[in-house]
Amino acid sequence: MTDAVDAAISHGAKAISVNAEDASRTDIDYLIEFGKAAKDHGADRLRYCDTLGYDNPFTIYETAKTLAEKVCMPIELHCHGDLGMAVANSIAGAKGAIDGGQDCYINTTVNGIGERAGNADLVAILLAILKIQGFRQKLPHGP
Numbered sequence: 001m002t003d004a005v006d007a008a009i010s011h012g013a014k015a016i017s018v019n020a021e022d023a024s025r026t027d028i029d030y031l032i033e034f035g036k037a038a039k040d041h042g043a044d045r046l047r048y049c050d051t052l053g054y055d056n057p058f059t060i061y062e063t064a065k066t067l068a069e070k071v072c073m074p075i076e077l078h079c080h081g082d083l084g085m086a087v088a089n090s091i092a093g094a095k096g097a098i099d100g101g102q103d104c105y106i107n108t109t110v111n112g113i114g115e116r117a118g119n120a121d122l123v124a125i126l127l128a129i130l131k132i133q134g135f136r137q138k139l140p141h142g143p
Helices: 002-010 028-040 057-071 086-099 122-131
Strands: 017-020 045-050 075-079 104-106
Touching: 002 028, 017 028, 028 045, 028 057, 045 057, 057 075, 057 086, 075 086, 086 104, 086 122
Parallel strands: 017 045, 045 075, 075 104
Antiparallel strands: none
């Protein structure tokens, strides 16, 4: 990963997001080490993948918050809908990253159609951010 980040920088990449595939099934200490190494080499963002829809809103909130606090870089969320939780997990993970002091990016799809079980639906994410009771007011920069 660090070689790839170094190569991207040497070829003039303006922004680099490092992908942690299967992150939801990876030990948190390893994810922190992975994220710090990415940051040390110049990556701008850590992409947390819940590749099998394994997380739930409570676990992903805590993990995203911990990564944001310990790695100190924006978190990108890539949640799958195997168990129908992609939108809920994306919103909870985003809140965790924000509470951890970092910006958050959510990978979305149109109508929830994406790879395998699909990722979070763009419209559902927007409606959740804008309409969930009290959520929008807690965002530092607004939607």
